[in-house]
Amino acid sequence: xxxxxxxxxxxxxxxxxxxxxxxxxxxxxxxxxxxxxxxxxxxxxxxxxxxxxxxxxxxxxxxxxxxxxxxxxxxxxxxxxxxxxxxxxxxxxxxxxxxxxxxxxxxxxxxxxxxxxxxxxxxxxxxxxxxxxxxxxxxxxxxxxxxxxxxxxxxxxxxxxxxxxxxxxxxxxxxxxxxxxxxxxxxxxxxxxxxxxxxxxxxxxxxxxxxxxxxxxxxxxxxxxxxxxxxxxxxxxxxxxxxxxxxxxxxxxxxxxxxxxxxxxxxxxxxxxxxxxxxxxxxxxxxxxxxxxxxxxxxxxxxxxxxxxxxxxxxxxxxxxxxxxxxxxxxxx
Numbered sequence: 647x648x649x650x651x652x653x654x655x656x657x658x659x660x661x662x663x664x665x666x667x668x669x670x671x672x673x674x675x676x677x678x679x680x681x682x683x684x685x686x687x688x689x690x691x692x693x694x695x696x697x698x699x700x701x702x703x704x705x706x707x708x709x710x711x712x713x714x715x716x717x718x719x720x721x722x723x724x725x726x727x728x729x730x731x732x733x734x735x736x737x738x739x740x741x742x743x744x745x746x747x748x749x750x751x752x753x754x755x756x757x758x759x760x761x762x763x764x765x766x767x768x769x770x771x772x773x774x775x776x777x778x779x780x781x782x783x784x785x786x787x788x789x790x791x792x793x794x795x796x797x798x799x800x801x802x803x804x805x806x807x808x809x810x811x812x813x814x815x816x817x818x819x820x821x822x823x824x825x826x827x828x829x830x831x832x833x834x835x836x837x838x839x840x841x842x843x844x845x846x847x848x849x850x851x852x853x854x855x856x857x858x859x860x861x862x863x864x865x866x867x868x869x870x871x872x873x874x875x876x877x878x879x880x881x882x883x884x885x886x887x888x889x890x891x892x893x894x895x896x897x898x899x900x901x902x903x904x905x906x907x908x909x910x911x912x913x914x915x916x917x918x919x920x921x922x923x924x925x926x927x928x929x930x931x932x933x934x935x936x937x938x939x940x941x942x943x944x945x946x947x948x949x950x951x952x953x954x955x956x957x958x959x960x961x962x963x964x965x966x967x968x969x970x971x972x973x974x975x976x977x978x979x
Contacts, residue, residue, distance in 0.1 A: 666733050669766070669768055669790075670728065670729060675854060676854075676858055681693055681697075683715065696714075697712065700951055707952055711813035711814075712813075713810075713812075714809055714810050715809055719805075725772070725795070727793040727810070729753075729810050731766070731784040732812070733759070735758075740752075746836040746837070747769075748799045752771060760865055762891075765816070768812060770796050771810070772794025773791060773792045775789050775792070793809070814849075816845070819978040822978070824978070829974070846920075847919065848870070875915065878941045880909055880911050881973055882934065883909050883936075884909060899924055901930055909931065917952075917953070918968075937965065954966055
């Protein structure tokens with residue numbers, strides 16, 4: 647069933663069309679039966695475990711991006727593929743200390759697409775390219791780094807599994823570091839606003855394939871709006887930061903325009919990523935609850951066993967702590 651219904655520097659770089667591209671020369675994604683040539687599976691698992699979504703631990707573990715196989719190696723068997731910016735943007739974060747993250751060395755680039763602030767992430771790099779630093783403007787296809795297999799996980803990435811881990815993400819909060827200090831003070835935050843806990847991914851493969859199919863007709867906002875939601879929530883916050891940073895996802899509502907905005911109805915993917923945002927007036931959502939669960943698409947929930955946002959008890963759906971935490975992050979000032 648379906649339910650009825652930016653940052654100035656980045657915006658200055660954004661053109662009416664921002665095309666996403668595969669971040670390496672590996673184009674097998676677009677070939678018939680090209681999955682095995684494009685993806686690298688986790689150790690001992692098939693290539694499908696390198697896709698985005700609930701693809702690990704029998705569907706109960708989320709993989710946040712794509713693991714793209716290398717094409718070129720040096721004499722020692724190490725990958726040499728260039729990792730390139732998937733779209734034009736501004737470098738937002740660079741980590742060159744692999745011991746601090748299971749992403750190893752990684753780069754995050756901020757983009758403005760269809761009035762939506764979005765980020766791409768490139769991980770397990772062997773080296774970051776000269777001149778790539780926070781604040782650097784990059785063009786589509788510009789080299790950011792060299793593919794590698796860096797990580798701080800107990801099981802290292804072997805040469806045969808060398809890949810770049812690629813994500814397209816929303817940043818949940820603009821003030822994650824403050825939230826982390828208040829709520830997770832006993833744990834380290836080595837990556838500030840770009841802690842993985844502050845990033846919500848969408849399926850890059852779906853974006854890349856749709857971009858290739860539609861060309862200049864592709865719209866990220868339309869692509870997201872067409873995706874089936876797993877749940878709908880209402881967040882009582884008239885100044886919701888997402889409404890500003892993700893303005894391209896906001897749909898008009900005459901009732902809220904007339905009566906004033908009390909908060910926002912947000913349609914979410916299984917992992918909490920936003921698909922559509924609708925302003926609501928107090929007459930439409932009475933009461934004073936900060937977070938309301940409006941509905942769950944049970945078919946989508948069942949098809950994503952790694953969803954940790956809601957649980958069903960009999961005929962009743964209940965928010966889990968992860969959804970409550972999500973709400974504190976999206977309203978964080």
